[in-house]
Amino acid sequence: MGKRTSNVARVVLILLGAVGMPVFFTGCDEDETQGYALAIGLNKVDPAHYSGWEGKLLACEADAMDMQKIAASQELNAETLLTAQATHDAVLNKLGSLAKRLKSGDLLVVSYSGHGGQIPDQNGDEVDDGLDETWCLYDGELLDDELYGAWMKFQAGVRILVFSDSCHSGTVLRMKKADMENPPPTRVRELDDKWRVLRVPLKLERARILALPEMREAIGKRPDLRDRIRSLPPSAPKPDEGATPTPPGDEAEHVFVSRSMPPGISVKTYQEHRTHYQQLGKVAPKEGSQVKASVILISGCEDAQTSAEIGMNGLFTYMLKKVWDNGAFTGDHQKFHEDIRKSVKQENPDQEPYFFPIGTAPDAFIRQQPYKVEQP
Numbered sequence: 534m535g536k537r538t539s540n541v542a543r544v545v546l547i548l549l550g551a552v553g554m555p556v557f558f559t560g561c562d563e564d565e566t567q568g569y570a571l572a573i574g575l576n577k578v579d580p581a582h583y584s585g586w587e588g589k590l591l592a593c594e595a596d597a598m599d600m601q602k603i604a605a606s607q608e609l610n611a612e613t614l615l616t617a618q619a620t621h622d623a624v625l626n627k628l629g630s631l632a633k634r635l636k637s638g639d640l641l642v643v644s645y646s647g648h649g650g651q652i653p654d655q656n657g658d659e660v661d662d663g664l665d666e667t668w669c670l671y672d673g674e675l676l677d678d679e680l681y682g683a684w685m686k687f688q689a690g691v692r693i694l695v696f697s698d699s700c701h702s703g704t705v706l707r708m709k710k711a712d713m714e715n716p717p718p719t720r721v722r723e724l725d726d727k728w729r730v731l732r733v734p735l736k737l738e739r740a741r742i743l744a745l746p747e748m749r750e751a752i753g754k755r756p757d758l759r760d761r762i763r764s765l766p767p768s769a770p771k772p773d774e775g776a777t778p779t780p781p782g783d784e785a786e787h788v789f790v791s792r793s794m795p796p797g798i799s800v801k802t803y804q805e806h807r808t809h810y811q812q813l814g815k816v817a818p819k820e821g822s823q824v825k826a827s828v829i830l831i832s833g834c835e836d837a838q839t840s841a842e843i844g845m846n847g848l849f850t851y852m853l854k855k856v857w858d859n860g861a862f863t864g865d866h867q868k869f870h871e872d873i874r875k876s877v878k879q880e881n882p883d884q885e886p887y888f889f890p891i892g893t894a895p896d897a898f899i900r901q902q903p904y905k906v907e908q909p
Contacts, residue, residue: 568640568906569631570604570611572597575619575647579672584801588648588669590792591758592842595751596646596698596850603857604642607904619647621673628683637690640906644696646847650674650794651703652803653710655814658821663710665814666701669794674802676810678817685818687826692898694866698833698847700840702728702793712796713803724796732791734841734848737881739789742843751845758844761787791839792847824892829899831870832887833877841881849886852876857903866899 574597578588597613604611614623635641648669656678659665667674687693703712706727712720742748743762752759803810833840833849841848856862856872864872870888878885890899901908 566638566640566906567635568604568607568609568642568904569635570601570609570642571614571627571631571644572600572604572611573614573619573643573645573647574598575616575669575671577616578648578669579617582673582802582806583669584798584805586795586798586802588794588798590647590790590842591761591788591844592846592850593646593698593792595755595845596847597644599846599850599854600642600644600696603854604904606860607906609640609642609904609906617671619670621670621675624670624675625680625683628680629686632683632686632688635687635691637688639691640904641691641693642696642904643693644698644850646698646792646850648792648794649699649701650799650802651701651708651713652676652810652814653713654678655811656817656819658819662704662708664703664708664713666704668699673806674810676813676817678820679813680817681820681822682818684826684828685822685824687824689825689893691826692901693826693828693892694903695828695830696832696850696853697830698840698849699792700834700838701836702731702791702796702839703799704836705731705793705839706796708796713800716800721797721800728793728796731839732793734789734791734839734881734883736883737789737841737843737848742789742880747851748843748845758788761844788842788844790842792833792842793839826892827895827898828890828892829866829895830887830889830891831866831873832889834884835887838884841884848881848884849873849877852880863902865901866903869903 574593576590576594580587594615597615601611601613631641645668650667650669651664652667652674654663654665658678665676665678667676706724708724712724752762833847843851852873856869856876862869867888870886874886
């Protein structure tokens with residue numbers, strides 16, 4: 534398809550927002566620099582919109598709750614938006630409220646964990662493949678162009694740090710606009726067959742991950758995860774013993790998966806709601822207009838890759854937590870990304886988190902520490 538690596542990063546930066554509790558906007562002095570966090574995680578979507586597909590995942594809500602805890606530990610006003618709360622209109626409304634609320638110097642940290650999708654582009658700004666990337670929210674997909682206009686409403690000087698643990702199967706499979714609009718059945722079957730292979734991150738050492746103390750703790754606390762595990766190694770291997778061989782069973786299909794929408798479901802969803810998505814795409818602004826805020830995205834993977842889920846968390850989110858180390862990390866945003874990238878790639882060579890800044894004067898923001906409202 535030839536899309537640049539920055540496409541998914543650019544998309545995810547656009548697809549931001551959440552609906553939270555009223556307390557999110559209370560008790561703050563308008564003259565003080567404030568820090569906010571929105572942690573979004575969807576373990577499934579509404580099958581009424583997605584052609585009967587629920588898109589069940591295990592760890593997206595866990596990701597959101599973990600990211601909320603990190604933000605709260607740094608005294609940010611933090612909230613979560615989980616599964617059915619993360620609707621199309623809710624995201625847009627929240628993003629609009631935040632754009633009115635935040636002022637120069639304020640910090641917003643947004644995290645998203647869930648499926649990614651794609652929709653045919655309507656305004657001509659996707660010249661490579663003719664597809665807009667989306668986030669699969671509960672009752673429908675959010676187009677990147679649709680939200681770019683809302684993203685542009687944030688004031689200059691607002692700092693926005695974004696973490697995204699998702700991926701887009703169409704980008705990986707080199708889909709084109711014609712594959713969405715009127716594909717022959719043989720093409721859809723071909724794409725779905727390829728997606729099924731990509732859905733399981735084959736290079737993950739599943740048995741070793743299943744034996745991690747964090748995984749065992751999650752299995753003990755979460756029946757949904759425990760029900761998906763068919764075999765469990767007796768204990769974590771010692772460093773000098775090497776990795777435990779991957780056990781047979783259903784873990785590959787039910788626990789260790791990528792967070793991407795199946796091509797066949799993507800096609801059906803678009804065709805069943807064609808008028809709706811065409812209208813959204815036609816009125817949305819083109820990407821490339823100026824963003825006044827300073828924005829940094831650290832994403833779960835590059836365009837032609839998938840983001841792995843490992844049951845207790847997304848792999849990206851899990852390694853982010855490890856690098857953060859309960860607040861012991863003291864580097865800047867570039868260092869934070871690099872340490873996460875190395876950790877993720879060591880575990881899964883097919884996944885490489887990406888760093889992408891946009892907006893006005895992002896360099897100064899890059900040199901700051903993650904989650905710090907007041908910077909030296």
